[in-house]
Amino acid sequence: MAFLPPYGNALGSSILTSGLGGFPPPPLSAPPGWAHVRPRFNALMSNMTVTALQEADAWTKARGVTASLNRAFWGQNSDTSHAIVMGSWGKRSHVRPPRDIDLLFLLPAEIYHRYQDRGGNRQSQLLQDLRSELRTTYPNTDMRGDGQVIVIPFASISVEVAPGFECTDGSIIVVDTNNGGRYRTSTALAESSSLDVIDAQFGGNARALIRMAKVWQNERLVDIKSFQIERLVCEFLPSCPWRNHDVFYFDWLVRDFFKYICGRANGSISMPGTGELIPLGGSWFYKARVAEQRAAAACAAEQSNDNAGAGGHWQSIFGIKIPLIA
Numbered sequence: 001m002a003f004l005p006p007y008g009n010a011l012g013s014s015i016l017t018s019g020l021g022g023f024p025p026p027p028l029s030a031p032p033g034w035a036h037v038r039p040r041f042n043a044l045m046s047n048m049t050v051t052a053l054q055e056a057d058a059w060t061k062a063r064g065v066t067a068s069l070n071r072a073f074w075g076q077n078s079d080t081s082h083a084i085v086m087g088s089w090g091k092r093s094h095v096r097p098p099r100d101i102d103l104l105f106l107l108p109a110e111i112y113h114r115y116q117d118r119g120g121n122r123q124s125q126l127l128q129d130l131r132s133e134l135r136t137t138y139p140n141t142d143m144r145g146d147g148q149v150i151v152i153p154f155a156s157i158s159v160e161v162a163p164g165f166e167c168t169d170g171s172i173i174v175v176d177t178n179n180g181g182r183y184r185t186s187t188a189l190a191e192s193s194s195l196d197v198i199d200a201q202f203g204g205n206a207r208a209l210i211r212m213a214k215v216w217q218n219e220r221l222v223d224i225k226s227f228q229i230e231r232l233v234c235e236f237l238p239s240c241p242w243r244n245h246d247v248f249y250f251d252w253l254v255r256d257f258f259k260y261i262c263g264r265a266n267g268s269i270s271m272p273g274t275g276e277l278i279p280l281g282g283s284w285f286y287k288a289r290v291a292e293q294r295a296a297a298a299c300a301a302e303q304s305n306d307n308a309g310a311g312g313h314w315q316s317i318f319g320i321k322i323p324l325i326a
Contacts, residue, residue: 033303034248036310040326041250044314045208047321048095048215058089058101058157065152065159068137069105069130082106084172086162086188088226091195093210095218100158102149104174104188112165123181130163148176148184162186190273191227198234202243205253209233212254212318216291219319224284231269232280236260251299251310254317258292291317 050058063079070078087102088094115122127145134143134150143152149160164174164186173183199206213229216222236257242249265285268277298313311324 033305034251035305036307036326037251037302038248040311040314040323041247043326044212044215044318044322045247048211050094050096050098054096054098054157058098061152061154061157061159062089062101062103064137065103065134065161066105068134069161072133072136073107073111084188086186087160088214090188091192091207091230093195093207093214093226093230095211095214098157100151100160102160102162104162104164104172104186106166106172107163109165121177121181123175123183124177126163126175127177130161134161145177147178148174185274187271187273187276191230191271194234194272195230198237202237203246205243205245206233206237208247208250209237209253209257212250213257215318215321219321220287220291220317222284222287223281228269228278228280231271231278232261232264233257235264235269251295251302255292255295255299258288258295262288262292 062083062085066081066083067077067079069083070076070081074082082105084090084104084106085101086104087100089098089101111126115126118125124145127148127150131143131145131150134152135141138152141152141154143150145151146160149162152159152161162174164172165183166172172186172189174186176182176184195206195210210230210233213233214226217224217226217229237243240253240256240260242253242256245253262285264280265288266280266282268279270277294313294316298310298317301310301313307325311322311326314322315324
């Protein structure tokens, strides 16, 4: 397994000619609405995209960590083998600024059996031994174990490594040190596959909407997990009337998504691959409701071509990544 290194709605200008008394004649028709939606959301798409330098830096860090683990556990120098990119980078739904890149590193089966012969929290022991091996390569980096992963906090971006094993049936199990330790079936590949299908079915709008929701999550410090946002988008789009429309409909797409997730607070999502139900919680509900109300106001302002009014409402959701004046 290896690494996987996305208009303008021009308005015709009219020439005012003087009529009787020096006043211009009345317009033939009202100007069309929504003149600023395309440029505004195109700018948001551009501003939330990771730069080429950030992209290269993240992959360089991830490959370095992979090479270190391959030397320690497989006796080879490959910087891609036995590693699966998970999370937003694996699903190609990451936004700027990037926070971390998640790796699932597959260990030899003999390591699994070696730790199974031990007592106590075997998963915690494995995680700590993995950290010790990484310290030989990164002695000055203050890495830590965090439940299921080793966090390597480089100055520019963190790399989070989850150790796992490939089972004979093709499934992958990963460590979980909580509650005395256990192994869990990974849903990483199933999540990526599910998102690929939805995104292809709806013209790339799944990843576009996920990225916009993550900008809101980052800007407004919303207490909802990124993978929960991704699963909610995959649930929402099939019934959304604007699911196959281009960026001209992104104002309505965003508005209706916030309305949808408000109705999902304190519910649960089903994880692809395992069917495990994950609670969504409700601590994020108030911020989602505020975002829904402000998106509705922004949509009304967009329809009447109130450029600054719409931009102000959108910035209350997305911050300065979306322009005030488009």
